[in-house]
């Protein structure tokens with residue numbers, strides 16, 4: 210695709226400056242919304258566009274916004290720039306290269322739910338980016354695009370950044386809210402949901418950076434235009450972060466519904482050394498492993514197809530390619546160690562389960578495990594499922610169970626002879 | 627007003643203004659970041675001072691500091707060299723890169739060089755998987771990414787950091 214909706218900086222120079230962004234039509238959508246549209250009209254446009262969450266869950270964004278009650282005030286919008294899923298680096302490119310489109314999306318979301326205050330939560334490692342976003346916010350204040358009486362009306366809006374400090378779990382929306390409130394990043398029990406009681410106990414929308422970056426073009430060109438990209442149920446384009454054993458790793462913005470084969474062999478240039486692709490992880494370390502046969506390679510990457518045809522959610526569309534030289538037991542050891550490190554420890558099944566999965570897979574790669582240990586590993590994972598307070602606990606079991614189910618030989622090759 | 631507050635009063639005022647007054651506690655991470663940046667770690671004095679500014683207990687501040695991996699309670703090397711060895715990077719040779727870096731500096735992961743300049747640490751995904759091997763340097767005042775690393779670029783990097791650190795030491 211030659212025309213970008215999100216990665217527009219790749220063919221528009223200076224998009225990262227306010228002047229450059231405005232020169233290419235930036236903030237026309239925000240001005241149009243605030244001066245000519247009611248908040249509910251903006252919300253309706255986003256609903257009609259069919260835009261779905263880009264942070265992982267795929268839930269329709271406009272519907273999520275409509276859950277905020279109009280009897281409890283103030284409302285808040287929080288942008289999730291925690292981007293910590295292994296294999297995901299798309300939000301970072303948007304924040305660095307096209308920050309104003311993301312901020313305009315955040316501002317439109319604020320207007321749509323009538324919030325006067327929005328926060329951008331960035332992972333602590335994005336320290337440089339956070340300084341850059343502070344600079345962008347200051348530029349918007351000087352230009353009169355943030356502040357009181359915007360465009361001479363009575364809408365007012367302020368934005369602030371909040372920097373995390375190294376914790377994957379803070380990408381989970383309620384842990385993120387806890388973190389802004391100055392607590393440990395541990396998920397909250399639901400209900401209440403953030404839509405009714407979120408940040409500072411007030412109705413709150415939390416959206417991913419990429420989700421928000423879609424909003425200005427939707428408001429500018431309309432929902433019908435947006436539906437010309439992607440599939441009927443998964444409209445629009447998506448940024449696929451392609452990593453692992455691949456010749457040209459990077460971000461690729463493609464219409465939802467593009468087959469894996471086109472991403473991996475077309476855009477990604479295939480596998481180094483001409484090796485075969487063994488497995489695909491479509492949702493970073495949280496993936497259900499996909500056995501990369503012809504059927505899988507020809508499956509469209511959208512929210513329905515990958516799940517229905519391959520039993521694997523598309524998630525954040527962080528596509529990790531694994532070639533045929535990799536032992537899946539070793540790979541599962543990497544994901545198990547990640548989740549053991551990142552479990553917040555609030556609930557027992559996840560805290561203990563991630564510990565044991567890490568421990569057993571460590572023994573496995575050291576050649577110290579038996580065949581029974583492989584079964585034990587599988588049992589630990591299945592016993593955790595459905596018993597965790599948040600999705601991290603589930604995510605931690607995905608590669609383990611699908612790995613053993615689909616690539617059992619690799620595990621058996623590692624056991625003590 | 628405590629010493630921490632005096633030294634950073636403007637910055638602290640700006641930070642507190644970001645949050646509703648009754649949710650002052652929200653400033654705990656931003657204030658810990660200031661402490662971490664100034665000295666390369668968070669000291670017991672910092673914890674007490676931050677607690678005092680925010681009207682919460684030192685235990686509360688210490689538990690937040692302990693939860694997040696970018697806050698360190700102990701003085702490490704002047705620069706923390708944090709190399710990502712998470713799955714996508716590992717598929718592109720990050721574990722071998724870590725070994726050669728450790729051999730180069732004569733330390734194991736987690737250890738500090740004898741001159742006190744560098745601590746080598748393994749970290750999880752840094753959202754730079756397409757540019758593996760990748761590392762971040764957590765130094766005083768900043769966290770900087772270094773991507774598409776080779777042993778050669780790494781050697782240049784540590785020479786630069788040594789020179790810079792040495793000059794600062796002499797200037798101080």
Ligand SMILES: Cc1cc2nc3c(=O)[nH]c(=O)nc-3n(C[C@H](O)[C@H](O)[C@H](O)COP(=O)(O)O)c2cc1C
Pocket residue numbers: 261262263264265266267270289290291292293294377378379380381382383415416417418420421599600601
């Ligand atoms: C363990 C865990 C980690 C997550 N990490 C992120 C993240 O880094 N970035 C993100 O946008 N969403 C992340 N999410 C999803 C968020 O909880 C939330 O659904 C999302 O921010 C909503 O935004 P969206 O509707 O625009 O996708 C994570 C969820 C879980 C359970």
Ligand code: SF4
Pocket residue numbers: 378395396551552553554555556557559560597598599600601602603
């Ligand atoms: S499932 Fe894991 S990460 Fe989630 S709340 Fe429980 S312990 Fe924490």
Ligand code: FES
Pocket residue numbers: 295296297710711712713714715716750751752753754755756758760
């Ligand atoms: S896995 Fe190393 S930066 Fe993502």
